[in-house]
Amino acid sequence: MRLEKLKPYGIDFLFDAILTLRTPEECYAFFDDLCTINELKAFGQRLMVAKMLRDGETYAAIEAKTGASTxxxxxxxxxxxxxxxxxxxVFERLEQAxxxxxxGAAFGDGREEAAAADPLQPPGSKAPAARAGKAAGRGADAAALAAEVRDEEAPDEARVRRAAAPGLPSEA
Incomplete structure (x- = not known):
């Protein structure tokens, strides 16, 4: 896609907003509000794939380590x-920093375990992620949170699933 085609969609405004973020915690908060969990995971996965390709890893190894499709x-x-x-x-600047x-290094030095528990928890942070906090505040359990995430990703499929499954709350 040519970058000029993105200008009418507020992309400059988005990039300016991202450039105001100063800490990983601020990034987690902003991107949690901006993106779905799966969108954010896709961004991270692509960056990991690029790093692994740059390092000369094979498609099979990359697919096994990241779950990315060929x-x-x-x-x-x-x-x-x-x-x-x-x-x-980005890689040059990360290297300089x-x-x-x-x-060959594993990504995340323990972040995989943290992500499994809470995918939006900043590494090393003791505060609950925004979405987990919101869910706890509403008294929602893990199943309700999972349903919320599914609804974000595919609302039409979620409605069909609810209509077909007795006992699940239907949309009003």
């Missing part, structure tokens, strides 16, 4: 080779 891996590879060098710029994991 189509996603191919798209990321095409961007690495024929894109706007955005990945290269000492935040780029070495080749």
């Amino acid at each position: 189509a996603t891996i191919s798209r990321v590879k095409r961007s690495l080779h024929f894109g706007n060098d955005g990945y290269a710029l 000492g935040k780029l994991p070495p080749a």
Whole structure:
């Protein structure tokens, strides 16, 4: 997609907003409000795939470690080779800041366990993630939160599932 086509959609405003964020906690709060969990996971997955491709890992290894499809891996590879060098710029800056994991390193140094418990919990943070806090405040259990996430991702499918499953709350 040509970048000029994005201008009418508020992309400059979005980028300006992102550039105001100063800490990982601020990023978690903003992106939790802005994106669905699956959208955010897809961004992270693509960045991991790009890093692994840059490090020379095979499609099979990348697929096994990240769960990315071969189509996603191919798209990321095409961007690495024929894109706007955005990945290269980010990796260079992460390396300069000492935040780029070495080749073959596991991503997250324990974040996988934290993400399994709460995918929106900032690494090392003791405060509950915004969505988990909201769910607890409403007295929602894990199943209700999972239903909320499913509804965000595919509302039509969720309505069909609710209509077909007795006992689930229906939409008004």
